[in-house]
Amino acid sequence: MGAWRHFPILMIAIPLLGAVLLPFLGYVRENWVPYAAALPLGASSLLGLLLIGRIPSDGYLSYHMGGWEPPFGIEIRVDYAGFFVMLVVCGITMLSLLYSRRYISREVSPGRRTAYYVLFLLMSAAMIGFVATGDIFNLFVFMEILALSSYALVAITGNRNAVRAAFKYLLMGAPSSIMVLLAIGLLYSATGTLNMADLSARIAESGYTEVLTVSYILFVIGFGVKAALFPLHMWLPDAHSIAPSPISALLSGLLVEVCTFALLRITFSVFTREATALVGGTAEAVGVAAAAAVLYGGIMAILQKDLKMMIAYSTISHIGYIFLGLTAFTAEGLTGAMYHMLDHGLAKACLFLCAGNFIYVKGYRRIEDLRGAWREMPWTCFAFAVASISVIAIPPTAGFISKWYLILGNVKAGKWLYTAVLLTGSILAAVYCLRVIYYMFFQAGGEGKWEDAVRDAPPSMLVPVWLLSLGTLFFGVFSYLLIPSLLKASAYLL
Amino acid sequence: MRLLHNYHYAAAMILFCLGLHTVIVRRNIIKKLIGLNIMETSVFFFYISLGYLKEGIAPIRVGGAEPARMVNPIPQALILTGIVVAVSVTALALSMVILLYRQYGTLDVDRLMREEEKGEAVGGGEV
Secondary structure (H helix, E strand, O other), X not given: OOHHHHHHHHHHHHHHHHHHHHHHHHHHOHHHHHHHXXXXXXXXXXXXXXXXXXXXXXXXXXXXXXXXXXXXXXXXXXXXHHHHHHHHHHXXXXXXXXXXXXXXXXXXXXXXXXXXXHHHHHHHHHHHHHHHEOEHHHHHHHHHHHHHHHHHXXXXXXXXXXXXXXXXXXXXXXXXXXXXXXXXXXXXXXXXXXXXXXXXXXXXXXXXXXXXXXXXXXXXXXHHHHOOOHHHOOHHHHHHHHOOHHHHHHHHHHHHHHHHHHHHHXXXXXXXXXXXXXXXXXXHHHHHHHHHHHHHHHHHHHHOOEHHHHHHHXXXXXXXXXXXXXXXXXXXXXXXXXXXHHHHHHHHHHHHHHHHHHHHHOOOOEHHHHOOHHHHOHHHHHHHHHHHHXXXXXXXXHHHHHHHHHHHHHHHOOOHHHHHHHHHHHHHHXXXXXXXXXXXXXXXXXXXXXXXXXXXXXXXXXXXXXXXXHHHHHHHHOHHHOHHHHHHHHHHHO | OHHXXXXXXXXXXXXXXXXXXXXXXXXXXXXXXXXXXXXXXXHHHHHHHHHOOOOOEOOOXXXXXXXXXXXXXXXXXXXXXXXXXXXXXXXXXXXXXXXXXXXXXXXXXXHHHHHHHXXXXXXXXXX
């Protein structure tokens, strides 16, 4: 038994410990906090990288907390799909943290900066734990840590719009958490266990069909609110566009996806294939909502005047894509959904950080202010263009690969209408992304807009943006590194 | 008959729906938070009633106590965690209510939303 078996729990525990210790450092030396916060996240990313190759694509790594055997103790269960999402979380949180230092020093008042980094670490740890856990009540606990830290992070600047957006988020998020808690209680009452693997075995033989159905519906509504599935998305545009840009990147690039992943976990690891008859009707309904989300998000994004608002609506549309991959119930569809989590995480984080660059350098939020922006901020604009290409799903980027598998999965399942919706989604994405690119590159700047010799954003803000946009290109060109294992992992999940 | 036997589940569900109704319908944000707490309490009640046993004893194996008469301790342990979470959500929400009241001077959701439309007309969430 090698030391690497302990890595998954360490990946969760180190940032949590860092979050506890950081306030003490903040009390003594506030300027060191941004650098110190990178240490625990860097450590867990490193442990994640060391684990590559040790997780089989059709198996899992199980860790028993405190040495208690699974059905009684809490289990950390990392399978290939979960590990993949954990790595995405580590990478994107790390890059947003690097980006945060300059941006936060301007936008957040000095007394709150330490709080920002503490909440940031809590949120990252909670996301990693949320994906890794194999115990359904532990899932709830991590979800609550995640939710509470994200409510607070949206409101961190303390101005009136931010607090209102955060409160709106809380008013939708908190009831949804309670619904998930009730769903867990119903599952427990029907099966008498909390371990996911044990649950999936007992659900098949449990006779309480009605209880299980209600429980699944509550899970879908609960996680649906957190993941901003179409009719439950009202909190998202405000919260994502008003939060500080690195936080928008995390919320939009990771949080909604991690919550989608939780629903994937509940559907495929807890309720499993045998129970498909049980969840079948609900899955159909989710499919309809997801298709509506693709169209609604795309159309609303076209209508927006505020850049971050547009990106937020585009997120609603992309969450629809991921859900359409899940509801196809095929290995290709699931692979597409998981690859889309990677691609959407990279591209959306990049777009939000670019929007953050514009706000940081010039204070521009509206799309029409960006006329002729590329003359002054070429690096930011080119990174924005690359990420947009991935959002539209044009070939050399990861967006194309994930879109391809999503469409393949839906075709194999015989869902032609959803295939058409996915293709329409791309057209809508092309409209809203190319409009911004057109303003940036092909329009002359307005009077006095870009004259006072501004140069591009500082390097500590450009490097994360470029790493993210190059990431979308890298995973588009070298998709063969991941796709076969993901296909196997999806077949294992099914 | 089954429903009569399991009347506590029905009570929990009624409380849950009342709480959800309060959260959705009431315009005052403090009342919305009270509704949230009613929802939470109903779920706690549901959990605790899962483990309840008539004339049950504490789950401690001393002096040959028979396991069949013991109360299930797991839901209680879970709900301890649940209560901690609920308290922190309520605390955070109330602190936000204080901030909102200071900056807008109202607790009415409709008025807050109207302010939002006005805010958007002059250029959205300025920082």
